[in-house]
Amino acid sequence: MKIFNLIVGLATLVTVSAHAQDKLEQDRNSIKALAGFYKVNFNYAEVTSPNPDYTFSKPYRSHGNEWAEIIIDEPKKIVIQHMLAINDSTVIKHWRQDWTYEDPEIMLYTQDNAWKKVNLTAADVKGKWTQKVYQVDDSPRYQGYGTWSHVGGHDSWQSETDSPLPRRESTVRKDYNVLNRGSRITITKDGWMFEQDNKKVVRTPQGDKLIATEKGYEEFTKIDPVKFAYAQKWWENQKTYWAAVRDVWADFAKTSNTNFKVQTSANGKLLYETLFSLGDQSIKEKWSATQNKEKIKTALQPYLVK
Numbered sequence: 054m055k056i057f058n059l060i061v062g063l064a065t066l067v068t069v070s071a072h073a074q075d076k077l078e079q080d081r082n083s084i085k086a087l088a089g090f091y092k093v094n095f096n097y098a099e100v101t102s103p104n105p106d107y108t109f110s111k112p113y114r115s116h117g118n119e120w121a122e123i124i125i126d127e128p129k130k131i132v133i134q135h136m137l138a139i140n141d142s143t144v145i146k147h148w149r150q151d152w153t154y155e156d157p158e159i160m161l162y163t164q165d166n167a168w169k170k171v172n173l174t175a176a177d178v179k180g181k182w183t184q185k186v187y188q189v190d191d192s193p194r195y196q197g198y199g200t201w202s203h204v205g206g207h208d209s210w211q212s213e214t215d216s217p218l219p220r221r222e223s224t225v226r227k228d229y230n231v232l233n234r235g236s237r238i239t240i241t242k243d244g245w246m247f248e249q250d251n252k253k254v255v256r257t258p259q260g261d262k263l264i265a266t267e268k269g270y271e272e273f274t275k276i277d278p279v280k281f282a283y284a285q286k287w288w289e290n291q292k293t294y295w296a297a298v299r300d301v302w303a304d305f306a307k308t309s310n311t312n313f314k315v316q317t318s319a320n321g322k323l324l325y326e327t328l329f330s331l332g333d334q335s336i337k338e339k340w341s342a343t344q345n346k347e348k349i350k351t352a353l354q355p356y357l358v359k
Contacts, residue, residue, distance in 0.1 A: 073180075077128075077154070080182060080201040083208040084131045084152045086240050088121045090278040097221070097269040099253075107265060113221050119147065119273070120281045122288065124296075129154035134295075136284045144284040146295065146329070148194070151185040159183060159196050160306065162215040164230050164256045167314040168193055170306075184212065184236075190325040191298050192315045193306075195234060211237040215254075229253040229264050247271040294335045297345035298328060301353060319355035327352050 098112035118138045125132035135147040155178045160168045183198040197212030213235045218226060235250035249269035255262040306313075317324050331352055335345055 076180070076203075079203045079208070080154070081128075081131065083201055083203070083210070083240055084133075084182070085123060085126070086208070087150070087238070087245055087273075088123045088133055089244065089273075089275055090281055091119050091121065091244055091273040092276045093117050093119045093274075094272045095269075096271075097219075097249075097267055099265045099267045102265040103263055109265070110222075110226075115221075118276070118280050120278075120284050121273075124292070125151075134288075136281075136288060138281050138284040141283055144287045146189055146288075146291070148189065149187040149191065151187070153183045153185065155179060155181065156183045156198070159198065160185070160193055162193075162195055162217060162231070163312075165314070166217060166317065167312060169312045170309075173198075182210065184210075186216075187302075188325070190328045191295070191302050192324065193302075197234070197236060208240040209238060211235070229255050231256045231261070244273040244275045247273070290336050291332055293342065294332045294340075294345055297342060298332075298349055301346055301349045305353070305357065314358040316356045316358060324356050327356075 093116060095113065095115040095117075097114075099109045102109070120136045120138060121133050122136070123131060124134050131152045133150050133152075135149065137145040137147045139145065155175070157173050157175070157178060159171050159173060161171050162168055178198060181198045181200050183196055185196045186194045188194050195214050195216035197214030199210050199212035201208065201210045213233065216232050216234050217223065218229070218232055231254040233252040233254055235252075237248045237250075239246045239248070247270065249267070251267040251269060252263055253265045253267060255264060315324070319327075328349070331348055334340075335348070340348065
């Protein structure tokens with residue numbers, strides 16, 4: 054009987070392990086499906102407010118051509134870099150998303166461009182993926198974790214976390230200071246959908262005050278890669294430099310205390326302007342990997358507040 058129970062137990066363990074491995078591979082395939090060449094439609098609109106006198110902002114609509122390239126593909130980490138192709142001769146390095154599996158460390162946004170490190174328990178992150186979103190200059194933007202679901206042929210993931218104001222409002226709005234993001238990603242037959250249920254919040258020492266809620270969706274539809282020839286050539290030249298930028302940011306986050314703040318402007322220059330200009334100089338002067346990291350570290354110092 055003891056031998057029989059041992060055999061049954063081992064068989065169950067093998068089955069559970071195989072199922073977990075299959076689920077992990079499904080998750081990885083869904084994340085990798087986010088990469089590709091897309092026409093993107095951006096749509097956002099405020100829908101409710103607890104204040105009867107609140108003046109709703111004008112709905113935001115935009116579109117663009119976006120290339121999402123997998124730049125790191127490891128068993129439990131997938132990194133996707135986005136690039137906006139404006140025309141045949143202009144490209145903007147856009148946002149980046151790092152996906153990490155059962156990651157015990159997360160960086161949570163507080164307010165005023167400040168973040169704090171939080172350690173999660175194994176139970177918190179079991180079977181879950183963290184999406185770490187970064188700005189165009191590779192500074193942190195927001196991070197949230199959740200479970201990928203694969204039910205009825207539908208692949209989706211969702212989370213809720215705080216972030217700075219969206220770029221579309223960061224220079225024109227002063228009436229709130231935190232965006233609580235409810236994010237949902239769904240893979241579609243033609244690409245993927247990024248839906249959002251957002252809360253615009255005023256955060257003070259006395260607590261959070263909601264001023265409005267917002268619905269948003271970004272629709273990524275696959276298109277012909279031919280539109281991205283210049284973007285691909287640009288990235289081929291720039292990718293070594295930006296790998297060094299990521300490394301310097303990672304070193305800073307690793308060695309900083311639990312909290313740190315990023316200033317978007319210093320010495321009369323915006324952070325992204327400084328790093329983009331440095332990238333062009335690196336290409337022109339053919340800097341080595343060591344030179345890149347040294348120049349980037351020096352350039353970042355005025356923007357960092359520990």
